[in-house]
Amino acid sequence: MEAILSVKGLCKTYVTKSNSNTVLDHVDLTVGAGEFVAVMGPSGSGKSTLLYTVSGMDKPTSGDVVFSGKNMSGMGAKALNRMRLTEMGFIFQQMYMMKKLSILDNILLPGFQANNDRAAVRSRADELMKRLGITETARSEITEVSGGQLQRACLCRALINSPKIIFADEPTGALNSKAAGDVMRELVAANRGGTACLMVTHSERVAAQSDRVIYLVDGGIRGELVLGKIGSEDEISAREKQLRGWLGGLGW
Numbered sequence: 001m002e003a004i005l006s007v008k009g010l011c012k013t014y015v016t017k018s019n020s021n022t023v024l025d026h027v028d029l030t031v032g033a034g035e036f037v038a039v040m041g042p043s044g045s046g047k048s049t050l051l052y053t054v055s056g057m058d059k060p061t062s063g064d065v066v067f068s069g070k071n072m073s074g075m076g077a078k079a080l081n082r083m084r085l086t087e088m089g090f091i092f093q094q095m096y097m098m099k100k101l102s103i104l105d106n107i108l109l110p111g112f113q114a115n116n117d118r119a120a121v122r123s124r125a126d127e128l129m130k131r132l133g134i135t136e137t138a139r140s141e142i143t144e145v146s147g148g149q150l151q152r153a154c155l156c157r158a159l160i161n162s163p164k165i166i167f168a169d170e171p172t173g174a175l176n177s178k179a180a181g182d183v184m185r186e187l188v189a190a191n192r193g194g195t196a197c198l199m200v201t202h203s204e205r206v207a208a209q210s211d212r213v214i215y216l217v218d219g220g221i222r223g224e225l226v227l228g229k230i231g232s233e234d235e236i237s238a239r240e241k242q243l244r245g246w247l248g249g250l251g252w
């Protein structure tokens with residue numbers, strides 16, 4: 001499989017006045033084009049830091065991140081921003097929605113920045129909101145909707161430019177099981193359509209829907225479980241059981 005994301009020797013050390021904290025320690029990771037990879041591991045193991053550094057939101061201390069054939073460490077801010085806008089989608093814990101814009105306008109914004117065909121962006125936004133069941137929130141302020149609705153709006157925004165990859169940090173963390181199921185259905189559907197996904201999650205049920213699970217401890221990859229692509233939702237429970245057994249052996 002061709003790689004969309006290739007990470008080699010990635011290190012991240014946070015230095016403060018009193019100490020330095022190595023959060024990622026020589027991580028090697030490849031995500032294939034169209035692959036769905038889940039990252040699990042204890043709290044503080046570096047999962048969010050990994051997502052931030054491989055997506056160009058933060059700079060690694062050392063190591064190489066190659067996305068779609070381009071080494072990100074050699075790219076200027078403008079080219080990096082353009083690449084993130086047009087080729088990557090983000091669903092992060094701090095959701096970075098614009099407070100002054102409605103839900104719909106938040107979803108449209110990156111679409112309009114990337115694409116001059118405003119009617120096409122608008123109809124894609126409408127379709128995504130309909131699929132995620134949040135059409136009625138279109139004109140709402142972001143403070144007027146529930147956490148689950150906001151999370152689903154973030155997913156619409158992440159998908160608006162049909163990215164090559166989605167980076168998701170606990171995309172179902174704030175959701176009840178019904179809303180979590182809706183979000184996962186859309187992520188799996190986007191993945192079937194060819195969008196790769198690198199997703200951090202604490203949920204076995206959520207991770208069980210990915211192709212491959214990696215386990216991070218103290219900033220290093222300690223294990224990997226290949227599940228393969230999920231065929232239908234009927235397979236979730238058996239995959240979840242397999243994953244739970246594997247995680248148990250790692251001290252989860």
Ligand SMILES: Nc1ncnc2c1ncn2[C@@H]1O[C@H](COP(=O)(O)OP(=O)(O)OP(=O)(O)O)[C@@H](O)[C@H]1O
Pocket residue numbers: 014021023041042043044045046047048049050
């Ligand atoms: N900006 C920062 N400055 C200093 N230390 C940081 C910074 N961001 C994260 N850390 C430290 O890096 C470590 C890993 O944090 P990270 O957020 O990546 O963990 P995580 O695996 O995502 O945890 P969780 O499951 O709780 O979200 C923690 O010890 C944290 O305190």
Ligand SMILES: [Mg+2]
Pocket residue numbers: 047048049169
């Ligand atoms: Mg985190």
